[in-house]
Amino acid sequence: MSEDVIAEIKRDYIFSLAAQGDRADGRKFDEYRPISVEVGVIDKAEGSSRVKIGNTQVIVGVKMQPGEPFPDTPDTGVIITNLELVPLASPTFESGPPREDAIELARVTDRGVRESGAIDLSKLCIESGQKVWMVFIDVHVLDHDGNLMDAASLGAIAALKNTKVPNTKFGLGEDVPLPLNDVPVAVTAINVGNAILLDPSLDEGNVAPCRLTVITNKEGALAGMQKSGVGTLTPDQIKYIVHIASEKANVLREKLEGIQ
């Protein structure tokens, strides 16, 4: 059977299951696959995490080093987020410079952290206008079995919670925990026929016309959003997804509790 035919069969299967209120792996529409969050998995990093959502697996490392602030924000730390879709993680990833999917994932992860004010950047000034902390968030995807966005975002925030500012290493005093203000959480949904499914599996993600990721903060307000893919969503669908994303984020946020 050609790949196109297989894709067609998978699509029909997923759509007809959804029409009956069902999913291929038996989950409810708003149910995530099992989630595990470990921290401190990379000793060489200032903070790190390994997050699994089902078989999807990412490792996030946070490195910090002093650097120059931007001229217009002389007292503010700098966040640099990078994400690598290394070819180890999927038969469809390729070696070479990051492509648009990797860049989109990195930038949405970055905006989630940045726009929610998760990191208190004002406390990351070392010497005004001269030296501030650069926070490098590097997301390394190891196994892509769907919904990388939520895994990357969850991994980033878990690694940040695990991060110690390495003052000792740079002769700047004692190490202290990275000052955090908030815990933004990304929830991604797809629409399949008239069904809205959370945490799309790889197959579901592939057949869905588009995805919507909603990032909410502790108080349930939106900090970021990204539609990805060619399909459309009605305004009502978007409003519905925003609503359930903000509820579901609280459930995911529990996975991060107690982490440090």
Next chain:
Amino acid sequence: MSEDVIAEIKRDYIFSLAAQGDRADGRKFDEYRPISVEVGVIDKAEGSSRVKIGNTQVIVGVKMQPGEPFPDTPDTGVIITNLELVPLASPTFESGPPREDAIELARVTDRGVRESGAIDLSKLCIESGQKVWMVFIDVHVLDHDGNLMDAASLGAIAALKNTKVPNTKFGLGEDVPLPLNDVPVAVTAINVGNAILLDPSLDEGNVAPCRLTVITNKEGALAGMQKSGVGTLTPDQIKYIVHIASEKANVLREKLEGIQ
């Protein structure tokens, strides 16, 4: 009909017209298409211009910012000229890093400005050896209908005439006009059979064996020259082109009068 056959027909048509003293658009051999020069079209730039020669259209923006001088010219401003053949401008342009045609156009434009001493670079020193003005001349081609060289060169000098040194923005006093010494003008010719045609249209440029661009200053002296293309020119042909280019440059220079 294949592209090769069409090209062959166009070639024959243009050559036989020229043999009769004629051109496809009815122009005289030394006649330019209609030229328009507007300045101040980009508010964000220190100087800008939009030049049309027939349907050929370029926008040139000049940006200035303080930077380090070259070690061997500590008191001299720096010119950096760039030209983008963006794929919007022609079906034959491609995305990606600039290719040899774009680099050649940029470098000839740059040499015209530089070698004629058009900009008084000695007045662009801010602090000797430490800080001088960098003058970025960016030529953005919007529509390529032939003779980009003359359009780019004319656009560059028009934008420079329109440029204010942004002293205010960098706390260096009042804005003043960019100090200019000269107004170099490029005139491009092709030979078609035994005819020398100025301002080649797209089709003329494509069928001509080569082009010769001659850049002359206000006094009619040469400031630059570039043969481009595989064909040859006799010494006499070159001398003839130099002669009419210097005359025609005065006509083009009128388009720049009053501009500021």
Next chain:
Amino acid sequence: MSEDVIAEIKRDYIFSLAAQGDRADGRKFDEYRPISVEVGVIDKAEGSSRVKIGNTQVIVGVKMQPGEPFPDTPDTGVIITNLELVPLASPTFESGPPREDAIELARVTDRGVRESGAIDLSKLCIESGQKVWMVFIDVHVLDHDGNLMDAASLGAIAALKNTKVPNTKFGLGEDVPLPLNDVPVAVTAINVGNAILLDPSLDEGNVAPCRLTVITNKEGALAGMQKSGVGTLTPDQIKYIVHIASEKANVLREKLEGIQ
């Protein structure tokens, strides 16, 4: 005849010759092709050499300029070795960024110089933590007729022996010879059947399953080693090659005597 068939015939020929104790060009197993070493061939470089081994030909230029030391070695000069397999040198080399073969050759050449302590880097400090000498060793391959590794390595050390520290140029006093401690020499061997051949010609190198390069210092100790290629060597073969490489290095080292 297809290239594969030709390659097969060459392979059989070289292997059967070797089984009879012979080589295509009549050399003994441990015999090098004629070697010539010239120095001072490039006036613009601080030191230079042209080395030929048979028809293989490289030019090495050494340039020196002041630069910043690495933070962890504030009093130590810096070596940067680069090698270009320019497409002029072989029908199989291509334009573009250096590929793995060029990188491997450069890095093995670099390690030979570095690990043998050939250059006394402690004498290349200009101002502790601020400024040290950067030594750029650039190997330019002109003709690739086999055994580039030994030619590059020999060329590098010859050019270093020819190098004057350009103090005058940078207002730091008189020019002095580059302080050298040792004269590492690379010897490359292949195994063909049960024969170990030194200085493989182009054809020999192409049919051999792998190469082993052994770099030894003046005292006969090892400073570097690199197996290159898919084939295998037994531990005994490796020990044998190490042994004869260290002996043969003395012969090659004679070519460098008196050079300055």
Next chain:
Amino acid sequence: MSKPEKLIVDGKRLDGRGPFDMRPIKFTAGVLKRADGSCYLEFGGNKVMAAVYGPREVHPRHMQNASRAIVRYRYNMASFSVEERKRPGPDRRSIEISKVSREALEGVVMEELYPRSAIDVFVEILQADAGSRVAGINAASVALADAGIPMKCLVSAVAVGKIDGEVVLDLNKDEDNYGSADLPIAMNQFGEITLCQMDGHLTEEEFGRALDMAVDGCKKIHELQKQALIEKYGQDITPDVAQPIEGGETNE
């Protein structure tokens, strides 16, 4: 401009607009000779040129799709388009914008009519004010129509933001710099959202209002797009969309 004390004074924004007002918008279709279709758009301080080439052959061949045309989209900022000179060439921001803009338009193009070919959309930002990505989509949509590419409908786009705690339409650069949320939205004529991004801070309630405001803004822009095409062609060449649908059904 350094940060002003207030961005809304007596119900008016600093440039005199009310919360629902957009900046001046001027579309001109068919302005380039070489491109198959083009549109020049001034949208507030944005100056945007869009061109379309295609359907045309795809190189290299392995990028061809046997059953439909591929759509490519390049959003590019001129070096002189912003306050501090931008290095030429794509950066991470423009790569992301190109991706979501392509996705915003691809669904309305009848790609199945041109298997193995490419439809190339090039957007040059000659001057950037806030909202250059939505300006680019608006201009590209008109350029596609000008190129005669068969489409189900036009796509229209606008951004909504929040300043001084209020949700307002179409931020300008100063509002964007000192505002607290930005929501670029694109919509087709069926009322379906084709681009939806957001950053900043919005409550669920504010988001709902912002989205409704964007939908209204897109409808106004659609009228301007249609007019620009009528101006060039002397007749309405936009596709005939029987009955625009105001949102679909969900499993709420």
Next chain:
Amino acid sequence: MSKPEKLIVDGKRLDGRGPFDMRPIKFTAGVLKRADGSCYLEFGGNKVMAAVYGPREVHPRHMQNASRAIVRYRYNMASFSVEERKRPGPDRRSIEISKVSREALEGVVMEELYPRSAIDVFVEILQADAGSRVAGINAASVALADAGIPMKCLVSAVAVGKIDGEVVLDLNKDEDNYGSADLPIAMNQFGEITLCQMDGHLTEEEFGRALDMAVDGCKKIHELQKQALIEKYGQDITPDVAQPIEGGETNE
């Protein structure tokens, strides 16, 4: 750690090991869902993930080999794997390591079974201690077996070094920083060397001992690799190598 006075005290190395002891090693085969084969390895402080894809189609086609599969190998360090953040992407060091690692493994893969196809080996160094290249080869070898790629045998690798003038097995990071030689070796089950690099300073006699020590180390690692595969598959799936040969004949 700043340079200690001695790296060997009373015959023990600073981490308590004797000269012939390796650091703790743990292989886990088959840990990734998407890859055809995979292996996670902790080797001292190294944390390494290896994955294998293939045999699969080669793009672009001109890279195909009509008579055998091509093997590709990518050694890549995560940005956070080392003390100072590494820029993502290949550098000259990783390109060289990828080349020699590929050559260390290529000979044992039965490439002639899969003409025109590729076998891709990807090694991610998640945390680097000394010896990451040999760790990568060890993990890659198990991942190849886990992917069911037909092989003549496994390849095992270890580094030998010199500290305080003594030749010792498997340097850790501090020993590597302050030691005076490093000799990474890979060996197949026939006792043939497939990777051999060296830098530093070794006399011919020391080199001989170091090489013998590496051969012994490789044999121990081979046992651990075999066990990891038995753990996953419940049986020994490593190829049956009739009689490992202890070095070949030479013309000495």
Next chain:
Amino acid sequence: MSKPEKLIVDGKRLDGRGPFDMRPIKFTAGVLKRADGSCYLEFGGNKVMAAVYGPREVHPRHMQNASRAIVRYRYNMASFSVEERKRPGPDRRSIEISKVSREALEGVVMEELYPRSAIDVFVEILQADAGSRVAGINAASVALADAGIPMKCLVSAVAVGKIDGEVVLDLNKDEDNYGSADLPIAMNQFGEITLCQMDGHLTEEEFGRALDMAVDGCKKIHELQKQALIEKYGQDITPDVAQPIEGGETNE
């Protein structure tokens, strides 16, 4: 050298040459083993190696031309060829020089004899003095003949400049640094100009004289090129150009 007061003293240039004298020039044909043709040239302080490969197959195939060979030209400066070390690899200057040099030679190669193939010309500047581009063309022309590529004739090149207000042939580096015009010219044996660039300042009258001086210089260089080929082949292998033409007709 810092700027001297005068560059011409008593009618002699600082290196002792008169206005019409060229620097010492030495061509050696056929100096490389692997290349199909080669030439080493010392031209004043320039040391230039040129090699030619081809006609040979073109990769990738879409670059082939069905009716003729394509000519490719790479002008490359060695890192150590100039006062301050040059980063390896092409820069904008070398890309432009490669283009105009290729165009200077392409017309004399009988490309129509080898459809679908490539003729590759590689020029390495091992040491650069003023005039390295014309030196490269001169060497490349001999290397093409040495490779047996069918040509209509050789191409010869030289630069003319202006120092102390006088037009002189073949500037050296100091003259180039402190001179006021540079005019590199290449010419075929029919007296036709195949490369013509200029920068600096020349009146129309000066330009006319400079061009005539370049034509004379090219003729002298052509003799040296021919001799170098005779030296290698024992006979004159340069194409038989019936009657070199001294300029064509124009519509003056």
